[in-house]
Amino acid sequence: KNEVEQSPQNLTAQEGEFITINCSYSVGISALHWLQQHPGGGIVSLFMLSSGKKKHGRLIATINIQEKHSSLHITASHPRDSAVYICAVISTGNQFYFGTGTSLTVIP
Amino acid sequence: DTEVTQTPKHLVMGMTNKKSLKCEQHMGHRAMYWYKQKAKKPPELMFVYSYEKLSINESVPSRFSPECPNSSLLNLHLHALQPEDSALYLCASSQGGNFYGYTFGSGTRLTVV
Numbered sequence: 055k056n057e058v059e060q061s062p063q064n065l066t067a068q069e070g071e072f073i074t075i076n077c078s079y080s081v082g083i084s085a086l087h088w089l090q091q092h093p094g095g096g097i098v099s100l101f102m103l104s105s106g107k108k109k110h111g112r113l114i115a116t117i118n119i120q121e122k123h124s125s126l127h128i129t130a131s132h133p134r135d136s137a138v139y140i141c142a143v144i145s146t147g148n149q150f151y152f153g154t155g156t157s158l159t160v161i162p
Numbered sequence: 163d164t165e166v167t168q169t170p171k172h173l174v175m176g177m178t179n180k181k182s183l184k185c186e187q188h189m190g191h192r193a194m195y196w197y198k199q200k201a202k203k204p205p206e207l208m209f210v211y212s213y214e215k216l217s218i219n220e221s222v223p224s225r226f227s228p229e230c231p232n233s234s235l236l237n238l239h240l241h242a243l244q245p246e247d248s249a250l251y252l253c254a255s256s257q258g259g260n261f262y263g264y265t266f267g268s269g270t271r272l273t274v275v
Contacts, residue, residue, distance in 0.1 A: 087264060095250045096268030097205075140204060144261045152204035 057081050058153035060141050066159045073128040075156045077141030080122065084148075088115050088126045089140040091155070097140070100126070131160045164189060168253050168267035176275055177243060183270045185236040185253030191263065194236040196228060197252040199269075205252055211236060212258075243274045 058079045067073050077086070088100045101108050101115040103124065108115050112131075117124040128135055141153040166187045175181050185194065193212045197205035210218035211230040219228075225247075227239040236253060253267040 085261070087261075089266070094268070095199075095252075095271060097252060097254075097266035099264055099266070102262075102264070142204075148261075150207070150261055154204055155202075157202075 056154065057145075057151040058141055058143055060139075060153040060156050062156060063154065064157045064159075066161065067131050069132060069160055069162050071131050071160075073131050073135075073158065073160075075126045075139050075141075075158070077124045077126070077153055078122060079124075079141075079143045079151070081143065081149075081151065082146040083119075083122075083143045084146055085144045086117055086124050087142045087144075088124070089142060091138045091140060093137075100139075128158075133160045133162050136160050164265065166253055166255050166265050166267035168251075168270050170270060171268065172271045172273075174273045174275060175240065175243065177245070179243075180239070180241045182240065183238040183251055183253075183272075185238075185255075185267055186234055187255045187265070188234055189255065189257075189263070189265065190233075191255035191257055191265070192233060193256045193258055193261075194230065195254040195256075196236070196238050197254065199250040199252055209238075240272075243272075245274050248273045 061076045085104045089097050091097045103117045112129045114127040136159050138155045138157050140155045169184045196208040199205040208222045209228045214230045225242050229237040250269045252269045257263040
């Protein structure tokens, strides 16, 4: 069993839709990252969270430490948001665990 | 400068070749990481350097040899690779071993023929 589980694995949305990607983890953490990876390969860190909620443009990330759950929301989705979104956690033992990723395709 | 720069972006090498991947950052980060990523899988940690010393080697075959000449530079020397080593090799850095300020490079796409 993975320490970090994401859902859904694949997601197709129409342009303009509101999108939610979920992440659940089983270890105690000091922080959680949401990462974005485009087909070219490079990974960009979107957010690092240890509590509450963060917003950047059309992206919102929330975390509930008690429930060991985080969500990434994309409002007014756009084809350029098509990418793989990866949840990764830093455990309290200072290990870094990756989720298996959610592949998002936004159709014009 | 808030980037991790990896070169080359693409590399094709034969099984008898020797090549090197390079990773550079000028953010003052003291921890640097090499990951290997196969298609549709999350990255797998290979090596961690902390304060220029190898702190983690995740049982990587000896045909991969990391080197950290200084705090800004991380190399991965490749020798006698196998076709199954073809993958995206990602470098990352952070301020310390606590992954604060974690930043990835754009990767080197390696093909072994």
